[in-house]
Amino acid sequence: AAMAAERALAxxxxxxxxxxxxIKYWGKRDTDLILPINSSLSVTLHQDxxxxxxxxxxxxxxxxxxxxxxxxxxxxxxxxxQACLREVRRLARKRRGGSEDAAALSLSYKxxxxxxxxxxxxxxxxxxxxxxxCLVSALARLYGLEEELSEVARRGSGSACRSMFGGFxxxxxxxxxxxxxxxxLQVAPETHWPELRVLVLVVSxxxxxxxxxxxxxxxxxxxxxxxxxxxxxxxxxxAQMMQHIRDRDFEGFGQLAMRxxxxxxxxxxxxxxxxxxxxxxxxxxxxxxxxxxAHHGHTKVAYTFDAGPNAVIFALADAVAEFVEVVRRSFPPxxxxxxxxxxxxxxxxxxxxxxxAAVLTAPVPGAVQYILHTKPGPGPQLxxxxxxxxxxxxxxxxxxx
Numbered sequence: 001a002a003m004a005a006e007r008a009l010a011x012x013x014x015x016x017x018x019x020x021x022x023i024k025y026w027g028k029r030d031t032d033l034i035l036p037i038n039s040s041l042s043v044t045l046h047q048d049x050x051x052x053x054x055x056x057x058x059x060x061x062x063x064x065x066x067x068x069x070x071x072x073x074x075x076x077x078x079x080x081x082q083a084c085l086r087e088v089r090r091l092a093r094k095r096r097g098g099s100e101d102a103a104a105l106s107l108s109y110k111x112x113x114x115x116x117x118x119x120x121x122x123x124x125x126x127x128x129x130x131x132x133x134c135l136v137s138a139l140a141r142l143y144g145l146e147e148e149l150s151e152v153a154r155r156g157s158g159s160a161c162r163s164m165f166g167g168f169x170x171x172x173x174x175x176x177x178x179x180x181x182x183x184x185l186q187v188a189p190e191t192h193w194p195e196l197r198v199l200v201l202v203v204s205x206x207x208x209x210x211x212x213x214x215x216x217x218x219x220x221x222x223x224x225x226x227x228x229x230x231x232x233x234x235x236x237x238x239a240q241m242m243q244h245i246r247d248r249d250f251e252g253f254g255q256l257a258m259r260x261x262x263x264x265x266x267x268x269x270x271x272x273x274x275x276x277x278x279x280x281x282x283x284x285x286x287x288x289x290x291x292x293x294a295h296h297g298h299t300k301v302a303y304t305f306d307a308g309p310n311a312v313i314f315a316l317a318d319a320v321a322e323f324v325e326v327v328r329r330s331f332p333p334x335x336x337x338x339x340x341x342x343x344x345x346x347x348x349x350x351x352x353x354x355x356x357a358a359v360l361t362a363p364v365p366g367a368v369q370y371i372l373h374t375k376p377g378p379g380p381q382l383x384x385x386x387x388x389x390x391x392x393x394x395x396x397x398x399x400x401x
Contacts, residue, residue: 009395010105011057012141013383016134018050018125019043019162020198020312022257022304023234023241024264025171027220033179034158037220038230040171041241042162043314044190045198046377049343052130053383054115055390056138062110068390068397069131070116083155084136085111091152092143105143113138114390114397119372125200125310132156133163137380150184166190166378168245170238190376193248197320197344200372201311201327203281210275212307218271225270229263250316254302257314258289261304268307279309281331281367288330288359289313292323295358321349324371326359334366343373 025040065085067076075081089107096104115134117127136153140146154161154171161183162169167190174182210218219226237260244252268275278286282305289303300319304312315323324346333340351360383389392398 008061009057009059009393010142011055011386011389011391012138013053013055013389014134014137014141014380015047015051015053015383016130016137016380017047017163017166017377018045018052018119018127018130019159019169020045020304021159021162021306022253022314023238023260024306025158026216026264026267026307027226027230028158028216030177030179031217033182034154035179035182036158036171036173037226038234039173039238040159040162040234041187041238042159042169042171043196043198043376044163044166044169044379046190046374047381048377049372049374050117050119050125050130052115052117052127052134053388053390054113054131054134054138056111056113056135056142057391057395058105058109058111058142059395060106060109062112062395065110066112068112068114071397076113080132080156081135084132084139084152087152087155088136088139088143088145091140091145091147095145095147107143111139111142112391112395116390125202128157129159129163132160133380136160136164137382141382148183151180151182154179154182154184164379167192167376170242187242188245190378193245193376195248195316195318196250196376197315197317198374198376199311199313199315199320199324199327200374201285201313202369202372203279203285203309203311203367204369209277210307215268215271215275215307218273218275219267222272223267223270226267229267233263250302250314251299254299254314257302257304265305277307277309278305281364282309282311284330284364284367285311285313285327288326288361291359292326295355320373321347322351322355324373325349325351326355327368327371329356329360330363331368332363332365333368333370339370341371341373344375346371346373 019042021042023041027037029035029037065076067074133153150161150164165186168187302314
């Protein structure tokens with residue numbers, strides 16, 4: 001009877017990371033298969049600071065597929081969730097060569113999925129990339145798949161394919177209309193550049209004015225600058241960025257990251273009607289970074305912004321404490337002085353008077369909610385500890401005490 005009970009419920013839990021693009025993805029050439037108009041390149045962030053955890057369970061006793069996000073039941077019928085489910089089951093069927101292996105999980109069983117983030121979804125941090133990478137990793141584990149899964153994750157969210165690897169990752173545009181060559185490849189592992197650090201400056205937890213999915217298609221339809229970017233600018237930048245990463249050349253890496261972020265936001269302005277993701281605070285941070293670098297005479301910090309106002313700042317470890325102090329002086333925290341810097345520890349730094357004079361302007365209190373200090377990290381991980389499953393033995397979400 002114990003065996004029977006065990007066989008009745010199969011469960012797998014994985015975690016997956018957020019990634020931040022330094023050569024941006026914006027625009028699809030196929031909206032159904034999620035094929036991009038250009039290749040992109042990203043840095044995978046460490047899961048100690050930002051991660052999604054997902055548990056997938058299958059049982060012959062389940063009567064329907066169900067999904068819970070951060071403890072609340074959500075629509076399992078969402079087309080992109082269904083696309084991932086369908087693709088994983090198709091691969092599992094193909095792998096078994098059509099034979100129903102008695103030991104293998106029945107593909108007809110309904111599944112329950114629970115997913116949660118260790119960061120506020122509202123913070124405008126790319127949760128769809130981590131979420132779909134995690135969903136696909138957990139489902140693949142459940143069905144015993146080992147193959148190339150970035151192509152499946154791409155069907156959930158384009159940028160999710162890049163979260164299937166750690167370190168520095170390229171999403172190849174691909175040429176084939178069926179998308180079989182549009183997948184992610186690791187350029188270098190997270191261990192390749194140990195001194196690289198990332199600061200996420202959270203300026204607002206508000207929902208973005210225009211979602212990425214709708215926004216990028218309007219850009220494809222209306223922006224001639226986007227077409228030029230995809231066809232002419234990105235191919236050259238991609239090659240340069242991969243070289244800067246291989247050489248661990250922060251000067252080249254940082255400058256190109258800032259230029260590409262700026263061009264992405266320029267294509268948003270070139271969209272009609274225009275899309276504004278950057279706010280006054282975003283622009284204030286951009287100006288601050290340039291004054292800081294100019295004062296030092298070289299690129300010490302580099303910003304990049306996705307489809308929202310939060311800044312992601314790259315720096316080498318030895319520059320972090322001073323720049324964090326510059327940010328703290330520029331945007332004095334409203335109340336949470338102790339909670340202003342989160343994540344990896346940050347040392348204290350005193351600012352020299354000449355830096356203060358050259359770099360600081362009138363402070364804007366409360367404009368930055370908090371800073372998250374993190375670094376590049378690995379790809380999806382399997383969670384072996386059964387106590388970490390988000391679903392209980394009954395296949396329903398555990399009450400999170």
